[in-house]
Amino acid sequence: AAFWLAVQTREISxxxxxxxxxxxxxxxxxxxxxxxQLHRQFAILSGGRGKDGAPIITFPxxxxxxxxxxxxxLNVVTYLTSIPSLEAASIGFIIIIxxxxxxxxxxKASLTRIAGAFPGNLQLVFVLxxxxxxxxxxxxxxxxxxRDDFKMKVPIIMLNSVSDLHGYIDKSQLTRELGGTLEYGxxxxxxxxxxxxxxxxxxxTTAQMLQSFGTDLAETELPNDVQCTEELLSSHTEHHxxxxxxxxxxxxxxxxxxxxxREPVTRSANSKLSPDELENVATVERLLAQLDETEKAFxxxxxxxxxxxxxxxxxxxxEHDFREVKLTLDNLMETQAGFxxxxxxxxxxxxxxxEQKHLEEKGxxxxxxxxxxxLHGEQLIxxxxxxxxxxxxxxxxxxxxxxxxxxxxxxxxxxxGKSLELHKQLDKASQWCEAGIYLLASQAVDKCQSQEGAETxxxxxxxxxxxxxxxxLSNPKEIVQKLEDVQEMFDKRxxxxxxxxAKQTRPVQPVAxxxxxxxKRASPKITRPPAVGSHIINELIETExxxxxxxxxIIEGYASEMDNPNLVHLIPSALQNKKEVLFGNLPEIYYFxxxxxxxxxxNCIENPELLARCFLKRKEDLQIYEKYCQNKPRSExxxxxxxxxxxxxxxxxxxxxxxxxxxxxxxxxxxxxxxQLLLKEMLKCSKNSEGTAELEEALATVLDIxxxxxxxxxxxxxxxxxxxxxxxxxxxxxxxxxxWTDHKKGHNKVKDLARFxxxxxxxxxxxxMLLFCKKRxxxxxxxxxxxxxxxxxxLKMSTVGITENVxxxxxKFEIWYNGREEVYIxxxxxxxxxxxxxxxIRKVLTGQLEACRGRAHRAAAGNAPxxxxxxxxx
Numbered sequence: 001a002a003f004w005l006a007v008q009t010r011e012i013s014x015x016x017x018x019x020x021x022x023x024x025x026x027x028x029x030x031x032x033x034x035x036x037q038l039h040r041q042f043a044i045l046s047g048g049r050g051k052d053g054a055p056i057i058t059f060p061x062x063x064x065x066x067x068x069x070x071x072x073x074l075n076v077v078t079y080l081t082s083i084p085s086l087e088a089a090s091i092g093f094i095i096i097i098x099x100x101x102x103x104x105x106x107x108k109a110s111l112t113r114i115a116g117a118f119p120g121n122l123q124l125v126f127v128l129x130x131x132x133x134x135x136x137x138x139x140x141x142x143x144x145x146x147r148d149d150f151k152m153k154v155p156i157i158m159l160n161s162v163s164d165l166h167g168y169i170d171k172s173q174l175t176r177e178l179g180g181t182l183e184y185g186x187x188x189x190x191x192x193x194x195x196x197x198x199x200x201x202x203x204x205t206t207a208q209m210l211q212s213f214g215t216d217l218a219e220t221e222l223p224n225d226v227q228c229t230e231e232l233l234s235s236h237t238e239h240h241x242x243x244x245x246x247x248x249x250x251x252x253x254x255x256x257x258x259x260x261x262r263e264p265v266t267r268s269a270n271s272k273l274s275p276d277e278l279e280n281v282a283t284v285e286r287l288l289a290q291l292d293e294t295e296k297a298f299x300x301x302x303x304x305x306x307x308x309x310x311x312x313x314x315x316x317x318x319e320h321d322f323r324e325v326k327l328t329l330d331n332l333m334e335t336q337a338g339f340x341x342x343x344x345x346x347x348x349x350x351x352x353x354x355e356q357k358h359l360e361e362k363g364x365x366x367x368x369x370x371x372x373x374x375l376h377g378e379q380l381i382x383x384x385x386x387x388x389x390x391x392x393x394x395x396x397x398x399x400x401x402x403x404x405x406x407x408x409x410x411x412x413x414x415x416x417g418k419s420l421e422l423h424k425q426l427d428k429a430s431q432w433c434e435a436g437i438y439l440l441a442s443q444a445v446d447k448c449q450s451q452e453g454a455e456t457x458x459x460x461x462x463x464x465x466x467x468x469x470x471x472x473l474s475n476p477k478e479i480v481q482k483l484e485d486v487q488e489m490f491d492k493r494x495x496x497x498x499x500x501x502a503k504q505t506r507p508v509q510p511v512a513x514x515x516x517x518x519x520k521r522a523s524p525k526i527t528r529p530p531a532v533g534s535h536i537i538n539e540l541i542e543t544e545x546x547x548x549x550x551x552x553x554i555i556e557g558y559a560s561e562m563d564n565p566n567l568v569h570l571i572p573s574a575l576q577n578k579k580e581v582l583f584g585n586l587p588e589i590y591y592f593x594x595x596x597x598x599x600x601x602x603n604c605i606e607n608p609e610l611l612a613r614c615f616l617k618r619k620e621d622l623q624i625y626e627k628y629c630q631n632k633p634r635s636e637x638x639x640x641x642x643x644x645x646x647x648x649x650x651x652x653x654x655x656x657x658x659x660x661x662x663x664x665x666x667x668x669x670x671x672x673x674x675x676q677l678l679l680k681e682m683l684k685c686s687k688n689s690e691g692t693a694e695l696e697e698a699l700a701t702v703l704d705i706x707x708x709x710x711x712x713x714x715x716x717x718x719x720x721x722x723x724x725x726x727x728x729x730x731x732x733x734x735x736x737x738x739x740w741t742d743h744k745k746g747h748n749k750v751k752d753l754a755r756f757x758x759x760x761x762x763x764x765x766x767x768x769m770l771l772f773c774k775k776r777x778x779x780x781x782x783x784x785x786x787x788x789x790x791x792x793x794x795l796k797m798s799t800v801g802i803t804e805n806v807x808x809x810x811x812k813f814e815i816w817y818n819g820r821e822e823v824y825i826x827x828x829x830x831x832x833x834x835x836x837x838x839x840x841i842r843k844v845l846t847g848q849l850e851a852c853r854g855r856a857h858r859a860a861a862g863n864a865p866x867x868x869x870x871x872x873x874x
Contacts, residue, residue, distance in 0.1 A: 028082060029075060029078060029079045029082070030194075030197045031079070031190060031193040031194045031197055032194055032197070032198075033075075034072075034075045034076060034079060035190070035194070037072045037075060037076050038076060038079075038190050039186075039187075039190065040062075040068075041060065041062070041186050042059065042060070042062040042065055042068055042073075042076070043057060043058070043059050043073075043076050043077060043080060044057070044058050044060065044080075044184070044186060044189075045057055045058075045080045045083055045084075045189075045276060046058055046174075046175050046182060046184045046274070046276075047182065047184065047274030047275060047276035047277055048169070048172075048173030048174055048175070048180070048182050048274065048275075049088070049173055049274075049275050050091075050094045050123070050124070050168075050169060050173070051169070051170070052091055053088055053091055053275070054088070054091045054092050054093060054094045054123050054124075055084040055088050055089065055091075055093050055094070055275075055276070056093070056094045056095075056096060056169070056173065056174075057077075057080055057081070057093055057094070057095050057096070058095075058096045058098065058175070058178070059095065059096065059097045059098065059110060059114075060098050060177060061098050061099070061100070061101055061102065065106060065109065065110060066106065066109045066113075070117070073113060073117060074117050074119075077114075077117065077118060077119060078119045081093065081118075081119050081120035083193070083276065083279075084276065084279065085279055088275070088279075089120060089121065090121065091121075091123065092120075092121040092122055092123030092124075092154075093118075093120050093121065093122055093123060094123055094124045094125075094126070094169070095114060095118075095122065095124070095125045095126065096126045096128070096165070096169075096178065097110050097111070097114075097125070097126065097127045097128065098128045098177070098178070099127065099128060099129065099130060100128045100129070100130060101130070102130055103130055106130075107127055107129065107130070110127075111125070111127070111156065122154045123154060124154060124155055124157065124168075125154060125155070125156045125157065126157050126159055126165060126168065126169075127156060127157070127158050127159065128159050128161070128162065128165065129158050129159065129160060162174075162178050162179035163179070165178060165179070166179065166180075182274060183264065183271070184274075192257075192260065192261055192277075192280060195257050195260070196257065196280055196283060196284060199250075199253055199254050199257050199284065199287060200283075200287055202250050202253060203250060203254075203287045203290060203291055203294075206246055206247060206250045206291065206294070207290075207294050209243060209246065210243060210247075210294060210298045213239060213240075213243055214298065214301055217236060217301070217302075217305050218305075220232070220236075221808045221809075222308075222309075222312045223312070223316070223808070224316070224808060224809070225316060225320075226313070226316045226317055226320055229309070229312050229313045229316045230313060232309065233306075233309045233310070233313060236305070236306070236309065237306070240302055240306075243298075247291065247294075247295050247298075250291055251288065251291055251292075254284055254287055254288045254291065255288070257284055258281065258284045258285065258288070261273075261277060261280050261281055261284065262281065308386065311380075311385050311386055311387070314380060314385065315380075315385070315387050315390070315391070318373070318376065318377060318380065318391065318394070319390075319394075321369075321373050322373060322394050322398070325366060325369050325370050325373055325398065326370075326397070326398070326401070328366040328369075329366055329367075329370060329398075329401045329402075329405070330401075332359075332362070332363050332366060332405060333401065333404065333405060333408075335359060336359060336405065336408055336409070336412070339352075339355070339356065339359065339412060342415055342416060342419040343416070343419050343420070343423065344423075345423055346420060346423045346424055346427060349416055349419050349420040349423055350420065352416055353413075353416050353417075353420070356409070356412050356413065356416060359409075360409050363405060363409075367402050367405065367406075370398045370399075370401065370402050371398070371399070371402060373398060374394075374395040374398040374399050374402075377391045377392070377394060377395040377398075378395055381395075432467065432468070435464070436464060436490065439460065439461070439464055440490070443457045443460070454498075458494065458498065461490055461494060464490075465487075465490060468487065534605075534608055536608070536678055536681050536682050536685070537601075537604055537605060537608045537611060538605070539678065540601060540611070540678050541598075541601055541602055541605065543674065544593065544597070544598050544601060545598065547593065547667065547671055548590070548593050548594050548598055550664060550667055551586065551589065551590040551593065551594070551667070552590060552594070553655055553657075553664075554583070554586065554661070554664050554665070555583075555586065555587055555590055557651055557654065557655040557657075558583075558648070558651050558661055559579055559582075559583050559586070559587070561647075561651050562575075562579050562647075563579075567647060567650065570645065570646050570647035570650060571645070571647050572641075572642045572645045572647070574638070574641050574642055575638070575642045575645070575647075578638055581631070581634050581635060581638050582635050582638050582639065582665075583635070583665075584627070584628045584631035584632070584635055585624060585627050585628055585631070586628065586665075586668070588624055589624055589625070589628060589668055592621055592624060596618070596621070597614070597618060597621075600614045600617075600618070601614050608682070609686075609690065609691040609694075611682065611695075611698070612679075612682075612691060612694035612695045612697065612698035613694060613698075614698075615675070615679070615698035615701055615702060616694065616697060616698055616701060619701050619705075622672075622701075622702075622705050623705065623708070625668060625669075625672050625705060625709055626705070626708050626709050626712050628668050628669075629668075629669060629709045629712065629713055630712050630713065630716055632665075632669070632713070633713075633716065633717075633786070635665060636662070639661070639662050639665070643660070643661070643662060648660065648661055672702065672705060672706060672709070673706065675702050676699065676702050676703060676706060679695060679698055679699040679702060680699060682695055683695050683696065683699060708731075711731050711733075711734050712731070714734050714762075714764070714787075714789065715731055715734070715764065717786075717787055717788045717789050718764070718771070718773060718788075718789045718791060719788050719789065719790055719791065720790050720791035720792075721771065721791040721794075727768075728766035728767070728768050728769040728771075729766045729767030729768040729769070730766065730767050731764060731765070731766055732765045732766065732767065732840050732844070733763075733764075733765040733836070733837055733840050734762065734763065734764045734765065735762070735763060735828075735833070735837075736760065736761070736762045736763075736775060736829075737761055737762075737763055737826050737827060737828060737829075738758035738759070738760065738761075738826070738827040739758060739759045739760075739761040739763075739772065739824055739825065739826055739827075740758050740759070740824070740825040740827075741759075741822070741823070741824055741825075742822075742823040742825065743821070743822050743823075758827065759774075760774065760775065761773065761774060761792065762774070762775045762789050763826070764789075765837070765840060765841065765844075766797070767797065767844055767847075768796065768797055768798070769794050769795065769796060769797060770794065770795045770797060770800065770815065771791060771793075771794050772791075772792045772793040772794065772795075772824075773789035773790055773791050773792055774789070774790045774792055775787055775788075775789055775790075776788050776789070776790055795815065795817055795824075797841075797844050797845070797848065798848055799817060799818065800815050800816065800817055800845075801815070801816050801817075801820075802814065802815055802816075802838065802841055802842070802845070803815075803816065804838050806825060809827065810831055810834075811827050811828050811829070811830065811831055811834050812825055812826065812827045812828075812834070813825075813826055813828075813834055813837075813838055814826070815841075
């Protein structure tokens with residue numbers, strides 16, 4: 001039996017079977033159906049052939065031939081004519097009617113019945129006429145009188161004896177009853193036919209079992225956990241073993257049958273098989289070959305399916321281990337992230353270093369596990385695992401976390417090491433300051449009034465100041481300040497003592513000693529830096545002015561020059577009358593920014609909190625960027641065609657621009673992105689303050705414009721859609737997904753195993769329609785790849801339903817059509833993306849429902865029809 005397996009794509013396709021028994025949808029007659037009629041032996045297919053290979057059917061002597069029911073006669077003759085090959089049957093059958101012991105009436109009845117009911121092509125009819133003289137004479141007369149009544153288009157040859165028959169057919173092709181040498185046993189013939197047909201049915205049943213199992217395998221969704229995968233692998237392996245046993249039994253049955261058919265030749269070297277027996281051998285050999293082909297195809301499919309299940313089990317183990325290791329590493333990283341203290345003393349820093357060391361030791365085991373798991377994942381990738389795109393990011397993530405922990409640990413050690421060194425120096429500096437203050441305090445002022453006393457005090461101070469170099473620190477400021485204060489105290493004391501040490505021209509008046517205190521320093525005046533928000537506003541205004549100037553230079557230096565009669569001869573023919581294509585609505589953008597938007601944001605210099613309102617107020621005006629970006633592909637194509645012309649070179653030279661025009665035509669796209677970045681910076685520096693909500697709304701507005709621009713750029717690349725895209729309503733979402741289909745109607749032999757091979761589709765969600773497209777990327781004139789979307793299918797949103805969760809994969813959802821007549825299983829790249837799409841689709845469906853209810857309510861109130869001729873039923 002033919003098999004089916006296209007394993008690479010995991011699809012099943014059933015090829016037509018070469019065996020006639022397997023091929024027919026309506027089961028033909030088989031021996032077991034007419035076993036009783038066959039045993040009556042009123043017609044036999046002995047296996048003999050005519051000289052040109054025509055099969056011989058013999059009607060031997062049978063006393064009750066005329067009493068055989070028509071159905072029995074037709075069934076037997078039909079069955080006998082179906083046994084020879086099509087090639088042999090096409091030659092035509094030879095019929096031998098043996099009526100030597102009967103009467104002319106029996107001959108006539110036989111010819112009449114055969115002429116009226118024989119289903120095959122006839123070549124010759126031989127009649128062994130009655131042997132009795134009177135009946136033979138009657139037969140001679142009768143055949144002449146009734147030949148036309150038999151309605152046979154083939155010759156009817158009346159024979160007096162078997163020796164006459166031998167003149168037409170070789171003895172070796174005739175049974176002993178007809179004077180031949182052909183061995184024929186009717187019971188054995190029935191036994192062989194029954195066995196062959198039984199074996200054919202076994203082959204067909206086995207093939208169907210294998211095909212059914214293969215279909216089940218291919219349609220099986222891979223489980224998402226280790227236990228279910230192990231159970232599935234065990235179940236499939238057990239079923240596979242049972243089917244292999246069934247195959248072995250079938251092969252054994254066929255081999256035994258082949259031995260039985262060949263038994264006469266095996267028993268005697270002089271024996272030969274008849275053509276029909278040779279055809280029986282060929283049939284059994286063909287069935288065995290089909291079994292072998294089926295088994296090979298099944299083994300090939302099973303090998304790849306089994307590998308897929310084993311790889312699935314490997315993946316589930318890897319994912320399970322990854323979740324456990326990552327949880328441990330995340331906890332480790334969280335602990336490390338909370339380790340921010342750098343200590344406020346030598347003792348504290350030393351304790352922190354011990355804690356860091358303990359954390360490092362604690363992390364060694366999970367880090368080793370993570371590295372080992374990443375290595376295991378890379379081995380799976382090298383072994384051509386099917387889930388490379390899932391395994392590789394996890395390996396990268398594991399190594400990243402390990403590197404982050406190691407690097408962060410090193411940074412902690414560096415910081416704590418510096419902190420420890422700093423605190424040791426601080427301690428020394430503090431001790432030096434205390435010692436200096438003590439020295440100054442211990443020098444009695446009355447003893448320093450004399451020259452000798454002052455000189456002694458100066459020597460003490462100078463010796464002490466030499467040690468100051470050991471404590472010159474740049475940080476922290478408190479200690480530096482303290483060192484400077486102490487240094488200043490010494491400086492003043494030195495000046496005072498030097499004066500006292502000099503020769504006095506007048507007596508020194510003794511002064512009563514009094515305690516000295518450190519001189520007080522005025523706190524430095526702190527200049528408060530300008531607010532971050534004001535800085536961002538200034539940046540926005542400055543870049544806005546530059547932007548407006550650039551737009552003006554493009555319009556005046558390029559666009560206007562295209563109308564300059566002195567430069568017309570420099571303009572390429574392809575550029576003639578194409579100014580609007582090249583520049584799009586750039587003049588409109590310039591007018592808006594120069595006359596309106598720049599002035600409004602300049603008013604925000606003193607009040608940065610008003611910036612958000614500018615964006616919210618001009619939300620609709622900023623939609624001009626969508627129109628500009630939609631035209632950008634046409635503009636770029638025209639530039640690629642004409643950009644190197646002398647006209648543009650001359651314009652660039654006059655403007656003294658360093659960049660060519662195409663760089664400036666990108667400015668509007670860059671500008672809208674710049675607004676997004678500046679608003680984000682504003683949000684960072686005004687978190688939880690007044691106006692934060694408006695800033696968030698303004699940022700959302702700009703992001704919505706960027707998304708709208710991006711969506712529209714994708715939308716204009718749709719090809720093959722015969723309708724008008726603008727009539728589909730607002731474009732809400734677009735993106736790429738894996739898509740499977742399931743249709744109740746149409747061609748569905750084995751469901752094409754859609755679940756194992758998704759289609760890659762790019763979906764466009766409008767308020768009225770959902771489009772399915774196929775993304776294509778093409779190189780254009782040697783430039784970067786550009787995407788286009790070839791339209792494949794569409795669904796009206798007014799007739800769809802949605803199933804939010806699909807068993808086995810939390811990233812899948814279903815969209816179905818006409819009561820699940822068509823089901824589209826859609827897999828997003830993430831759960832978040834899936835939820836976003838479901839939310840938008842729900843909004844569309846809810847809006848439709850509310851609109852329908854509103855129309856119903858209005859119709860009921862006004863006694864008007866629900867839909868007028870002008871209303872869109874969607």
